[in-house]
Amino acid sequence: MAAIHPLSCLVFSLCILSVSADVFLSIDCGSSTNSYTDENLIAWTGDGDGRYISGGESHTVPKNNSASQVLDTLRAFPTGKKHCYYIDSIRRGRVLVRATFYYGNYDGKSSPPTFDLFFDGNPWATVETSSNESFYYEVIYVMKKDTISVCVGRRNDGGLPLISSLEIRGLESYMYRVIAEDHPMFTLRRVAYGTNATIRSFDDPYDRIWTGEVGGRGSTQVTSTALLNPIELVDSPPPAVLRHAVTAVTPNSTLQLFMGFPPYIASVYINWFFTEVAVLQPNQTRNFTIFMGNRSFPRPIEPIYGNLTQLYVSNLTVSPNTTFSLVPNAGSTLPPLINALEVYLIGDVLTEGTNGTDVDGLSLLQDAFGVLKGWSGDPCLPASYSWEWINCSSDSTPPRVTALFLGSFGLSGAIPNISSMDALQIIDLRNNSLNGSIPDWLSALPNLKQLNLADNKLSGSVPTSLSQKNGLNLVVSGNPDLCLPGAICPTTKTGSSGNSLINGKIGSIVTSLIIAWISCTK
Secondary structure, X not given: OOEOOOOEEEEEEOOOOOOOOOOEEEEEOOOOOOEEEOOOOOEEEEOOOOOOOOOOEEEEOOHHHOXXXXXXXXXXXXXXXXXXXXXXXXXXXXXXXXEEEOOOOOOOOOOOOEEEEEEOOEEXXXXXXXXXOOEEEEEEEEOOOOOEEEEEEEOOOOOOOEEOEEEEEEOOOOOOOOOOOOOOEEEEEEEEEOOOOOEOOOOOOOOOOEEEEOOOOOEEEEEOOOOOOOOOOOOOOOHHHHOEEEEEOOOOOOEEEOXXXXXXXXXXXXXXXXXXXXXXXXXXXXXXXXXXXXXXXXXXXXXXXXXXXXXXXXXXXXXXXXXXXXXXOOOOOOOOEEOEEEEEEEOOOOOOOOOHHHHHHHHHHHHHXXXXXXXXXXXXXXXXXXXXXXEEOOOOOOOOEEEXXXXXXXXXXXXXXXXXXXXXXXXXXXXXEEEEOOOHHHHHOOOOOEEEOOOOEEOEEOOHHHHOOOOOEEEOOOOOOEEOOOOOOOOOOOOOOOOHHHHHHHHHHHHHHHHHHHHHOO
16 A cells, blocks of 8 residues: 655653743633632633723523533623734743633523634634534634734624633643644644543643543543653643553454544644553564555554654645544554544634734724724734724735724824824724814825815814825815915914914904004094
């Protein structure tokens, strides 16, 4: 049989591992409780203080659908298109982000919603919820910034988005490093064989969730007699997932593995973990090969007692019909064995996000106008979920903000300096309560073609550089205190108040009265 995709093999002693990853954040969405510790000794914090998200509504699932303290509360989003959790001040590095969803018929409508999920402007998954079952989604990636955003997006016919919990776990820099740093990995399957227990924190210091699986027909559950310590290996599997295993029923039997591949052609990263469960006698051997369909990987596997063998393959193309099995080699007296398995979908290249100077400019607008703070996450990405009051370029990487549509938004105060947003072509600020002067920097925006400042409370003179800017459609009508281009604009002394033009007229009248009074007294 022909050999296929190269398989990498690592053999390590089971030795003590020092954990240095420093991010471990657990948010109980919809909870007003400041903090509590659950049955897995994980410390949770509620999101009711607005630190991580400002929109949405808190809800509780009915008692007859209660699942756990974490899952019994949720945050739902009845308005808006996209809502995001925003976590800042995180040291850049490789992280695991997990979002969990439990509808639980919280609204009594028995209508589980379907909606989209994103992270840092990247597509993640389409979430399909259930009335009586929770679902979680995981992504592992290297952060491009020192912030993380996780967003839910409303589909046209999918119902109200919701989220039950959000978890962020820091990983070591050497973990999963065989995958290029500009690609995310989405968890498809993570299994601890030979046990019914779910293994996570603190058995796994990185709180990966290992689902226990004892196998079915054609497999036998076995337990290791080795003393296992934390493992310093490329992907650091916890010792707890190596204390059990499954084997084929007989030495000549094949062990079939369920891989959980998606229903389409995909590129995956697979980890297999093997360690012998007992000290073998001189006349005993365990030797087998991994098969993909009817084709073998070239490297045979012979687990070692007290040592861990990790085999991995990356960027492997699979389909829903792709199968994997462990096949005994000639001369093996013991059946094939496996302790643990990880399967990840390799995602597309990570986006850099919206242009940084544009993001900074939008932040200044949000700081100046509180009504805009309800928008969060990447402003332009994904393109179908950009902020409602902006337009973004579709032909540049990273995308640029090309238009601001803030007419009738109830804005008040001065126009902040967003001159860094030099890709702007349209600025629409009409029908608000903006005051102060029209800033000169607007004329320096090289691509500006439309500027609508009508129906505000602006004052002073329209900058000549703006009124004479070639190719600019400028609208400033409906600002009673604004001196229009071509008009003679009286000056207002420092500390004066009211309309400068009216003050000028009153001054002329007073001067005339004084002159007339002097003439009459002569």
